[in-house]
Amino acid sequence: MNVIIVKNAEEGSKRAAEWIAEQIRMNPQIVLGMATGGTFIETYRHLVEAYNEGSVSFRHVTTFNLDEYVGLPPSHPNSYRYYMDQHLFWHVDIDLTNTFVPNGMAVDLEEECRRYDWLIEQAGGIDVQLLGVGRNGHIGFNEPGTSFSARTHVVRLAESTRKANARFFKREEEVPTHAITVGIRTIMESKRILLLAFGKEKAAALRAGFCGEVTENVPVSILQKHHDVTIIADEEAWSEVE
Numbered sequence: 001m002n003v004i005i006v007k008n009a010e011e012g013s014k015r016a017a018e019w020i021a022e023q024i025r026m027n028p029q030i031v032l033g034m035a036t037g038g039t040f041i042e043t044y045r046h047l048v049e050a051y052n053e054g055s056v057s058f059r060h061v062t063t064f065n066l067d068e069y070v071g072l073p074p075s076h077p078n079s080y081r082y083y084m085d086q087h088l089f090w091h092v093d094i095d096l097t098n099t100f101v102p103n104g105m106a107v108d109l110e111e112e113c114r115r116y117d118w119l120i121e122q123a124g125g126i127d128v129q130l131l132g133v134g135r136n137g138h139i140g141f142n143e144p145g146t147s148f149s150a151r152t153h154v155v156r157l158a159e160s161t162r163k164a165n166a167r168f169f170k171r172e173e174e175v176p177t178h179a180i181t182v183g184i185r186t187i188m189e190s191k192r193i194l195l196l197a198f199g200k201e202k203a204a205a206l207r208a209g210f211c212g213e214v215t216e217n218v219p220v221s222i223l224q225k226h227h228d229v230t231i232i233a234d235e236e237a238w239s240e241v242e
């Protein structure tokens with residue numbers, strides 16, 4: 001595991017964007033697994049800057065987002081499709097038909113999960129998976145207790161996750177109760193992983209994930225078993241690990 005400790009989220013986001021841009025330069029046809037949440041907003045902003053400066057192109061990049069809320073259409077400001085469009089896709093030269101986000105409005109959600117797995121498979125799997133981490137150790141929307149062998153599936157969100165994400169919604173009741181998420185198995189099959197964690201709210205998750213045993217109760221702990229993980233964490237988030 002390659003751990004990069006930075007002073008704060010600002011520095012971490014810059015480092016993350018540089019790291020991602022480098023991956024794209026090394027492999028312009030890269031298949032990127034995308035993450036959302038507050039953590040990635042600044043990273044994507046720096047990537048847009050890098051694009052504007054001409055130092056990276058997304059022309060041949062394919063993306064698969066990790067997750068999407070059930071019941072939110074792509075045009076909803078809190079959907080992850082909208083998040084990606086707004087923070088990255090609309091501002092760079094990516095071909096939107098090569099950007100994939102699970103369809104949280106699908107009539108048959110199980111079928112949508114199978115379709116998403118199939119699409120990832122057709123693309124040859126994920127080259128580089130970007131990850132944030134939930135305060136309870138979730139990755140994507142794989143909540144504690146999720147089987148490590150799960151592929152894309154529908155999850156019921158933990159109440160603590162709904163509360164944590166309520167800050168992006170007008171009212172807590174508006175946070176969907178369910179989501180579609182890529183499973184841990186698919187995440188672990190990606191060739192390379194970048195995990196970002198900033199702020200003291202993430203300290204307990206990182207301690208449980210990287211100081212303790214590998215357990216389904218702490219989804220992020222599975223990364224101990226992946227052969228190519230880079231972590232960019234700020235001092236606060238990493239403070240309880242070392």
Ligand SMILES: N[C@@H]1[C@@H](O)[C@H](O)[C@@H](COP(=O)(O)O)O[C@@H]1O
Nearest residue numbers: 036037038039132133134140141
């Ligand atoms: N589904 C997302 C995750 O993919 C994200 O990594 C995590 C952390 O979010 P944030 O970056 O806002 O702390 O929770 C959200 O619920």
